[in-house]
Amino acid sequence: MIKRPFFVFKKPTLVYEDMNQGNYIPVVLPAPDNVTVYVKEKLVGIASEGTKPGDTVMEGDKLTISQESSIYATSPVSGEVKTVSAFPGDFGDDWTAITITPTAAEAEEDVAPEAPAKKEEAAEAEEAAEEAPEEEAPQGPDLAHLVEFLANVPGAPDFSVFQNPEKPVDTLIITGADEDLLCMTRQYVANSEVDNVRAGIKILKQATGIEKAILTLLRDAGQNYESVGAELAGVGMEYPTASPYLVVNDYLGRALLSDKPFEDSGITFMSIEAVAAIGKAITEGKIPTRKIVTVIDKNGKKTLVDVVLGTPISDVFAALRITAGERDRIINGGPMTGTALFSLDMPVTSSIDALMVQDSSNIPVVSDYPCIDCGDCCRVCPSKIQVNMLARVLESGDFELAADEYDLYSCIDCGLCGFVCTTQMPVFQYIKLAKYELARLEAEAADADSADEDAEAVAEENEAKK
Amino acid sequence: MSNNPKFIVSHAPFVHYGSSLQNKTYHTIFAALPAVIVGLLMWGVPAMAVIALSVGCSIIWEYIMNLILKRPQTVDDGNAALVGLLFAMLLPATVPWWLVVLGSAIAIIIGKMIFGGIGGNPFSPPLLAIAIIMVSWPHYLDFNVALTGYDFDFSMVYPLTAARSLGSTGAEAWSTLDLLLGKQSGGIGSTFSLGLILGGVYLILRGFIRWEIALSFIGGVAITALMFNMADPVRFAGPVFHVLTGYTLIGAFFLATDDASSPVSFLPMILYGIGGGFLTVLIRNIGTYYDGVVFAIILMNTASPLFGKIKPKAFGRVE
Numbered sequence: 178m179i180k181r182p183f184f185v186f187k188k189p190t191l192v193y194e195d196m197n198q199g200n201y202i203p204v205v206l207p208a209p210d211n212v213t214v215y216v217k218e219k220l221v222g223i224a225s226e227g228t229k230p231g232d233t234v235m236e237g238d239k240l241t242i243s244q245e246s247s248i249y250a251t252s253p254v255s256g257e258v259k260t261v262s263a264f265p266g267d268f269g270d271d272w273t274a275i276t277i278t279p280t281a282a283e284a285e286e287d288v289a290p291e292a293p294a295k296k297e298e299a300a301e302a303e304e305a306a307e308e309a310p311e312e313e314a315p316q317g318p319d320l321a322h323l324v325e326f327l328a329n330v331p332g333a334p335d336f337s338v339f340q341n342p343e344k345p346v347d348t349l350i351i352t353g354a355d356e357d358l359l360c361m362t363r364q365y366v367a368n369s370e371v372d373n374v375r376a377g378i379k380i381l382k383q384a385t386g387i388e389k390a391i392l393t394l395l396r397d398a399g400q401n402y403e404s405v406g407a408e409l410a411g412v413g414m415e416y417p418t419a420s421p422y423l424v425v426n427d428y429l430g431r432a433l434l435s436d437k438p439f440e441d442s443g444i445t446f447m448s449i450e451a452v453a454a455i456g457k458a459i460t461e462g463k464i465p466t467r468k469i470v471t472v473i474d475k476n477g478k479k480t481l482v483d484v485v486l487g488t489p490i491s492d493v494f495a496a497l498r499i500t501a502g503e504r505d506r507i508i509n510g511g512p513m514t515g516t517a518l519f520s521l522d523m524p525v526t527s528s529i530d531a532l533m534v535q536d537s538s539n540i541p542v543v544s545d546y547p548c549i550d551c552g553d554c555c556r557v558c559p560s561k562i563q564v565n566m567l568a569r570v571l572e573s574g575d576f577e578l579a580a581d582e583y584d585l586y587s588c589i590d591c592g593l594c595g596f597v598c599t600t601q602m603p604v605f606q607y608i609k610l611a612k613y614e615l616a617r618l619e620a621e622a623a624d625a626d627s628a629d630e631d632a633e634a635v636a637e638e639n640e641a642k643k
Numbered sequence: 644m645s646n647n648p649k650f651i652v653s654h655a656p657f658v659h660y661g662s663s664l665q666n667k668t669y670h671t672i673f674a675a676l677p678a679v680i681v682g683l684l685m686w687g688v689p690a691m692a693v694i695a696l697s698v699g700c701s702i703i704w705e706y707i708m709n710l711i712l713k714r715p716q717t718v719d720d721g722n723a724a725l726v727g728l729l730f731a732m733l734l735p736a737t738v739p740w741w742l743v744v745l746g747s748a749i750a751i752i753i754g755k756m757i758f759g760g761i762g763g764n765p766f767s768p769p770l771l772a773i774a775i776i777m778v779s780w781p782h783y784l785d786f787n788v789a790l791t792g793y794d795f796d797f798s799m800v801y802p803l804t805a806a807r808s809l810g811s812t813g814a815e816a817w818s819t820l821d822l823l824l825g826k827q828s829g830g831i832g833s834t835f836s837l838g839l840i841l842g843g844v845y846l847i848l849r850g851f852i853r854w855e856i857a858l859s860f861i862g863g864v865a866i867t868a869l870m871f872n873m874a875d876p877v878r879f880a881g882p883v884f885h886v887l888t889g890y891t892l893i894g895a896f897f898l899a900t901d902d903a904s905s906p907v908s909f910l911p912m913i914l915y916g917i918g919g920g921f922l923t924v925l926i927r928n929i930g931t932y933y934d935g936v937v938f939a940i941i942l943m944n945t946a947s948p949l950f951g952k953i954k955p956k957a958f959g960r961v962e
Contacts, residue, residue, distance in 0.1 A: 180661040185850025189660055422958070432959040506651040517652040533657070540651055541659035545715075547762040549664065552853070552907030560958035565907055566951070584957035592656035599662045600762075606654035 188557045189597060191416040191513075193355065193395060194479065196364045203365070203469055203481040206496050211259065211278045212487030213524040214250040214329070216242050219271035220263045228275055232258040237326075237464040242273050251329040253466035253486040254279040267516060268613060277487070318459060320384045327458055331468035331486065332451025333528035338440045339385045346445045348429065349387045351378065353449040354395040354412040354419040355530065357511025361471045362530040363449050364395055365481055370453040371401045377456030378406045381447075392449070393424055416513070417559055417591035421446055434586040435612065448530075470525055473512075473533040474499050484525050490532060491521035504537035513592040546600035547572075554594035554604060560587040564594045564604060571607035576615050585611055664761075667851050668721035672728060674845045675897060677838030679732060682831040686736035686793070690831045694731040696743045701727030704751040714760065722761050726750050729897055730769040732832025733890060735789035742783055746772045766944045767901040770894075774937050786828050797826040802888040803933040806880040811872070814880035822887035833893040843896030852900040855912035860895040861886055863920020871928050879928055890936035891923065898936075904944040911950035919943040 179189060220242055227241040234240065234256065239249040242261070256279035264274035324336045338346055351374075353367035367374070378390055390407035395414070402409055410428045412419045418427070425444060426432045433442055454465040472480045472493060480497055494501060501507055501521060508515040509529050525532075554564035567583040579585040588608050595605035683690050705723035709716050717723075730750050734743065753775075754768030755761065777784050786801040793799060798816045805813035817827055825835035833839070846852040868885035871878075885891060890898070899905060899919055906915050919939045926935025 181850075184848050186848075426958075434959040501648065501650070503648040504651055505648070506653075506657065508655075508657055510655075512658045513656045515655055515657065517650070517654075517657070519650055519652050520647050522647065535651075535657060537651065540653075540657075543653060546664065546717075546720075547760065549762040550903045550905070550907060551667075552902075553662070555907050561955040562957050563907070563951070563954050584960060587957035587959050589958065595656045596658060597660045597662065599667060600664050601659065603654055605656060609654065 188553075191358055191593075191596075192414045193412075193416060193419065194359050194361050194364070195395070195414065196361050196368065199479075201361060201365065201479070201481050203483040204496065205483045206485070206488065206493065208254055208279055208485045209488045209492045211276055211489070212254055212256075212485060213274050213276045213489065213522075214240060214253065214487045215264060215266070215524075215526060216240060216248060216250045216273040216275060217266070217270070218242055218246060218248045218273060220261065220273040223261075228258055228261060230258050230260055234258060234277060236466060240275050249328070250275060251326075251464060251466075251486075252277060256280045318380065318384060323380075323384055323455065326464060327455055329486075329527050330451060330454035330458060330465050331527050332448035332454055333526070334447050334451035334455065335445075338445045339387075341440070344440050345443060346385075346440055347387060347389060347443045348445070349381065349385070349390045349407075350410075350421070350424060350444060350446050351390060351392045351407060351449050351452050352419070352421075352424075352446055354393045355471075355511070356417075356419050356421070357514050357531065358416055359471070359473050359477075359479060359533070360511045360531040361479060361481060362469045365469055365471075366450045366453050367394055368401075370457070373453040373456035373460070374402075374449060375405055375456065376460050377452035377454070380455055380459055381452065382406060391424075391428055393419065395419070417589065417593070420559075420589045420591055422589040423559065435588060435590065436580070436586040436615075450530075468525060468527065468529075470529060471531040472497055472499070473531065475505075475534050475536040475539070486527055487524045489522050489524055490518070493525065493532065494521070494534070499534055501534050502537075504540075506535040506537075506540055508533040508535070513596065514590060542601060543603045543606075544601040546602065548602060549600055551599045553597045553599055557593045557597050559591060559593070560584070560589055562587050568594075568602060568604050568607060571611050576611040579611055580615060585615075588612075664720050664722070668725045670849060670851050671846060671897070672721065672725050674842035674851075675725075675728060675732065675832065677841050678832045678835045678893070679728070681825050681835040681838050682732070682736075682833075685795075685825065685834070686831055690736035692740070693734055693736060693738060693743055693831060694728065696740060697731035697734070697747050698724050698727035700744050700747040701730070701751050704748050705756065708752055708756040709760075712756065717760060720761065722755075723751060726755065726768045728832075729893070730772050732893060732897075733769060733773045733830045735784065735786050735829075736831050737789045737792065738783055742776065742780065746776055749775050762903050764901075764903050765947075766941055767898045767904050770898050770937055770940055770944075774941055777932070777937060786830075790828050795826070797821060799828050801828045801933065802884070803927060806884065806888075807927070807933055810878045811876060811880045811884075814884045817884070817888075819883055819887065822884070827888065829889065830893075833890050836887045836892050839892040839896060843892070846896060846900075852896065853905075853912055855909060856900050856905055856916045857895045859913045859916025860899050860920045861891070863917035864891055864895075864923050865920070866917075867921045867924035868928075871924060885924055885927065889927070889934040894919075894923070894936040894940055899940050899943070904947055906947050906950040908951075908954060911947075911953050914953075915943050915947060915950055918946070 226243045234252045236252060236255045238252045240252055241249045254277060256277045259276045259278050261275050264272045266272045320339055328336060353363055355363045382390060391410050392407040393410045393412050395412055439445060457465050466486050467483055468486055470482050470484060472482055482493060484493060507518045509518050511531055548565050548568050550565050558564055562584045567579055570579045570583050592605045598604055701723045702718050705718050727747050730746055750768040750772035754771040755764045758764050782788060787804055802817055805816060823837045827834050843857055847854045864885050865882040868882040872881045906912050922939035922942055923935040926932055926938060
């Protein structure tokens, strides 16, 4: 990472990682001794319906915690379910963690991932893929099938955005450029899985009916992607040009505020890895269970690894001989926008693109010093926010004022303000906290409104009865 | 689960540019040293006493205020020492000790701590102290009276007094080179123009102060002085004289650029600097005080929040 130079003539320029600058070949890790997957649903009491400890599952099987729920996880291995337990996700989410111990045969076989999977092991996945073309449309599967089987492929596609009739989505932006520094996962997939991406885009366009697809690629790496069915958007090397907000601004000419999700404007994003996984699943008839992850060690050395979803982070680090000890920091994602993790037992999920380890001696201090108005943040801000004023307002907790007068929602969450801050204030944390709290208050207000409406409806009914 | 080490968990971003407040203040002190050292050589031990007392008192005042206000200690950030140093640089070498103690108290307590410490000060602290002393005990800051004990090979009349009473003829007593080399009467650290320029250029190149403010302030002084000079070349001295005398250079590089009391965007910074320069010459040429820098910058400090209202349109805003 760059440090303040001796002479400062301009604001700092951070550039994305360019894969072509080095020879990056993923290290293929064997299937681990146990895998953990998350079902994004709250576990009430003990697991009685759905998946239970002791169950035997096949690779690609659905794991659920209740019979009627449509929320599921996909088992990345065949084996025996060991535990089903509650897990606290980020930002107060309640999830359920399911741990599976693979059967020995599976573990051995997985050492060579290129080996063709046994038919019976991928039975359901293949069924899904084969059924669809026969029954529904001759060209490919429809959206329902994707939702039914491919919601947990690497890259974590969110199909629910295509199913919301109130907010129709007309533009799909496929992100082939990594959004954070040091990450190369999407870049690698964009370079190495051209055919699968091609197939995936075709399938997605057919299944969702979306005409306009945009594929973002770092710089102009688009030579492999001629007539791919998506417009190519070359993203600049300078951080944060790959930010979703800036991509929408640069290629669709729309500067969107961050107070509403992109879907409200008819735009949705999907990682190129998810698109490749969808293409691969349908062409090969098997749900992909391996993911590319960029691992950044304490010295900043980057390694690509190819792991089975659900592999504990400790296994990934052990394979790369990375030790993470007391007071070190483990980060899910890149250095600017990632989230810190608290346990090595956490698994590689379908949405983790990068894992970063920082040595305790390299962790910058966050201070409680006040803003001194040096203005470095204002000059570096890609959204031209007056961050010095915004930070003051947020520090005093006046989130509504920040949103109304000080451009809180112009923020595109790049984190550059915290990166340059002279007094090392947690500026970015204040901004995220304000956005989260405002969203929570809005949701509460909406709940209260609907509760009021319900009460009114009941009252009216009672009136009518009288 | 239990064999997991305890990791540091905090919010993004996880890397930092490496800039820090300590770095900034200590380098600003470093940049002021050329002017201070030449001042010490010129004015001798009394000047040394004033500087030491001012820096020491400022640190002690901040320490005491932090104790009283029950706030974490902040003296190690170097800002109190910097305020003390800048305040001493503005004083004549012969100023009585109690005025230094009082002045540093005004700078630290009224100028900074009662507003919540660094970052909250609406005025540049050393300037506020010097302004209050200028109004309350003007004879101690009258360089013509204070520095009579010194005998150098150049005119010991305060240049701005000479320019006021004799117009451009009075100003001709000093060559540009004399003014650059500090051969003029004035504050301990504000006479050696070359040193101040060196320090200022260093701070600008290192990115510790904004060139927009410093250069537009000097430009404002020069342009306004030039206009006066062109209107009446006999009564008013020229731009070079105004830039190299009094507090102009220390004001431009060290006082007007105080972070908290100056604006941050480009246009406001330029307006702030030019406005300060304009007022400076206005006060010098047709005002009551010989040197206008102090009140000009304090007036612009008060206007700084207004300049802050001129802001660029943020991303996605339609107005």
